[in-house]
Amino acid sequence: MDGKLSSGSRNNGELIFRVFLSNDKKQVVMSSNLIIMLNKLWDSFKDLLPIILVISFFQIIVLQQPLPNFVEVLFGSIMVVFGLMLFVQGLEMGLFPIGENMAQALARKGSLSWLLIFAFLLGFSTTVAEPALIAVSAEAAAIAAEGGLISSTQESMKSYAFGLRISVAFSVGIAILIGVLRIIRGWPIHYLIISGYILVILMTMIAPKEIIGIAFDAGGVTTSTITVPLVAALGVGLASIIKGRSPLLDGFGLIAFASLLPMIFVMGYGLIIF
Amino acid sequence: MALLFFNGNRKIEQNMNFIFDAGTVLLATIRDILPILLLIIGFQLFVLRQPIPQLRRLVIGGVYVVIGLAMFLIGLEKALFPVGKIMAAQLADPTLLGGKKIALVDWTSYGWIYLFAALIGFSTTIAEPSLLAVAIKAGEVSSGVISPWGLRITVAIGVAFGIALGTFRIVTGTPLYLYIIIGYIIIVLQTFVTPKKMIALAYDSGGVTTSTVTVPLVAALGLGLSEAVPGRNPAIDGFGLIAFASLFPIITVMGYAQISHWFVNRSLKKNSQGEKNEV
Numbered sequence: 323m324d325g326k327l328s329s330g331s332r333n334n335g336e337l338i339f340r341v342f343l344s345n346d347k348k349q350v351v352m353s354s355n356l357i358i359m360l361n362k363l364w365d366s367f368k369d370l371l372p373i374i375l376v377i378s379f380f381q382i383i384v385l386q387q388p389l390p391n392f393v394e395v396l397f398g399s400i401m402v403v404f405g406l407m408l409f410v411q412g413l414e415m416g417l418f419p420i421g422e423n424m425a426q427a428l429a430r431k432g433s434l435s436w437l438l439i440f441a442f443l444l445g446f447s448t449t450v451a452e453p454a455l456i457a458v459s460a461e462a463a464a465i466a467a468e469g470g471l472i473s474s475t476q477e478s479m480k481s482y483a484f485g486l487r488i489s490v491a492f493s494v495g496i497a498i499l500i501g502v503l504r505i506i507r508g509w510p511i512h513y514l515i516i517s518g519y520i521l522v523i524l525m526t527m528i529a530p531k532e533i534i535g536i537a538f539d540a541g542g543v544t545t546s547t548i549t550v551p552l553v554a555a556l557g558v559g560l561a562s563i564i565k566g567r568s569p570l571l572d573g574f575g576l577i578a579f580a581s582l583l584p585m586i587f588v589m590g591y592g593l594i595i596f
Numbered sequence: 597m598a599l600l601f602f603n604g605n606r607k608i609e610q611n612m613n614f615i616f617d618a619g620t621v622l623l624a625t626i627r628d629i630l631p632i633l634l635l636i637i638g639f640q641l642f643v644l645r646q647p648i649p650q651l652r653r654l655v656i657g658g659v660y661v662v663i664g665l666a667m668f669l670i671g672l673e674k675a676l677f678p679v680g681k682i683m684a685a686q687l688a689d690p691t692l693l694g695g696k697k698i699a700l701v702d703w704t705s706y707g708w709i710y711l712f713a714a715l716i717g718f719s720t721t722i723a724e725p726s727l728l729a730v731a732i733k734a735g736e737v738s739s740g741v742i743s744p745w746g747l748r749i750t751v752a753i754g755v756a757f758g759i760a761l762g763t764f765r766i767v768t769g770t771p772l773y774l775y776i777i778i779g780y781i782i783i784v785l786q787t788f789v790t791p792k793k794m795i796a797l798a799y800d801s802g803g804v805t806t807s808t809v810t811v812p813l814v815a816a817l818g819l820g821l822s823e824a825v826p827g828r829n830p831a832i833d834g835f836g837l838i839a840f841a842s843l844f845p846i847i848t849v850m851g852y853a854q855i856s857h858w859f860v861n862r863s864l865k866k867n868s869q870g871e872k873n874e875v
Contacts, residue, residue: 365725369809372719377683380712385686391678398675405667406808412660415653420636427644436643440635447631453665454811456628457672461815462835469831511796512787519780526773535772535835539815542806542842548632550726550804578799581842 359411366406370399409453418551425556429563434506437560438499444556445498445580448548449491455543459486462536471532471596485591490540493587497579498553504575505560505567511575518582525589533592540588541581550577618670625666633658672812680816681823687712688824703767709821713763716817717841718756720810727751730804734797741856742794747801750852751845755805758844759814762837766821769828772836779843786850794853801849802842814838 381389389395421444428437449455463483467474472482504514526534557576561567640648648654687708721727731744731751765775787795806814814837822834 366809368723368725369720369807372723373716373809373813376712376715376719377679379715380683380687380708384708387686389679390682395675395679398671398673398678401667401671402675402809403671405664405669405671408660408664409668410664412657412662412664414657415660416650416657417632417636417654417661420640420649420654423649424636424639424644427646428639431644440639440643443631443635447635450631451628451665452808453668453672454806454808456669457677457812458815458838461677461812461819465819465830465834469829471831511799515799516784516787519784523773523777523780526776531771532831535832535839538772538776538839539835539837542803542838543811543815544803574796574800576800577803578796581803585839 359407362407362411363403366403366410369406370403374399413548413551418555421552422555422559425552426559426563429560437506438502441502441556442495442499444495444552445549446491446495448552449494449544449580450487452544452548455487455490455540458536458539458543459483459490462486466532469532482595485595486536486540486588489587489591490544490584493583494544494549494580496587497583498556498576500583501557501576501579502560504579505557506564508567511578515578515582518579518586522582522585522589525586529589529592530596532596533589537585537588537592540584544580544584549580553577553580618666621669622662622666625662625669628665629658629662668808676809676812677816680813681820683712684709684817684820685824688821703764706763706767706825709763709767710760713817713837714756714760716810716814717759718752720807721752721755721805721845722748724805724807724810726804726807727801730797730801734794741860742853746852746856747849750848751801751805754845754848755841757848758840758842759837761844762818762840763821765836765840766818766828766833767825769825769833772839776839776843779847783843783846783850786847786854790850790853791857794850798846798849798853802844802846805845806838806841810841811838814841 377389381387424440425444428440431437460479460483463472463479463486466472466482467479472478500514503509504511525537529537553576557574637648640646688706727748728744731747734742734747735744761775765772790798815835818837819830819834822828822830828834
């Protein structure tokens, strides 16, 4: 990790200079960072705790047998907790504050086209990096290969998983764009959602049935660790700046679009490739 | 780094493989993170034309994000996916369900699966931090009519019911779209009678429930179950649990909003007789 850091900072002379100057401060920052890290560690452990409790209840009371590959599972769980801790900590250190400021600055700038471009790109790029989506699309590819829907070579599985992720990311981009337009224009949310539902149902009728399950799931998968905080910041920032919009009322709703449109787009993707 | 802990008693060959895998995951992760970085830096420099504040923090944060995501994905492959599938296989095992070694087709035999699904759904949702944040906001929006705890329990019940019904659907092999369409119809009908302030919030509460840890586990549970139950095809029947987990909270939250508003209105009417109350 240290090696990576120094190679990153070598590209930036100013940065080294600043690090050099603030050596004393660094000590303080380091120790407070440690406390924050421990807090984050506890937080991501709390995510896992209910799962551990339920599973141990079933293993001990109902099944009365040990979990196979216990050591591997334990190791994996530790990786999950530490990985999630680092991931969230890293996001909060850099990307979240800048993203939030940027959403507000762009809203204030008043340029609708830039705002919409930003909204689309924000939805797209945060979804491409979403951990749960990466995991589930890889699993979907493996299942599709087992079922003989795509050839079971490494390459075709990869391209299927990638295609799934790109169509979900694209649809979340569009969803955030529509959501931002809605906040600006003040359209009532339920008309948009209901027409979305109708589109979903129409797509279900023509889509191949092998894609329907993963398409419906794609809606829930997209909105977790990265997307929710940044998108919520964009929505609340926008609503607090535009006159006549309440941040609490109009700020909500972006997530709802982001979980609706992926279903439609993934079914479209299924229509194309199967 | 963390790879060093993995020495244990494994063969060196496996270890090499693992390191190679970890390297691939790390590279893929950097590719995944790149779009966000490009977006933020590009907009900051070229559209807003401002220097990037606290560049050092951004760089360190970026390194954390990449390493953290890579570790998470490796851990997922080793822990959450296998556990979901193993639990599904064990709980659907005929020897557990009645002791006979015959293939089970009767949906009533899979009681433990439904209970497991409901408990996983309920417990992970109650502990979900992003739901807590939304619940507090909802309390403010509704000026105290919706209590944060009430909302969290309502959403958790919705998720628990959703995932349990989802496993029932996998066991019976009934088509997913029927459930979804019926769910949509209920939501649309509820939308017309729910207090306007709560609608956007209720729609959102479907999306925030499924956390990064829960999604893979629940997905694996569905896939494992569709492999274990005779006559089910994972490609067709395996998915859909997450869809249910994001659909049913919308229904329960709107229901909760209706019921609590009804109670508040009734007590207000009792208190100030004759005087009309705004909702």
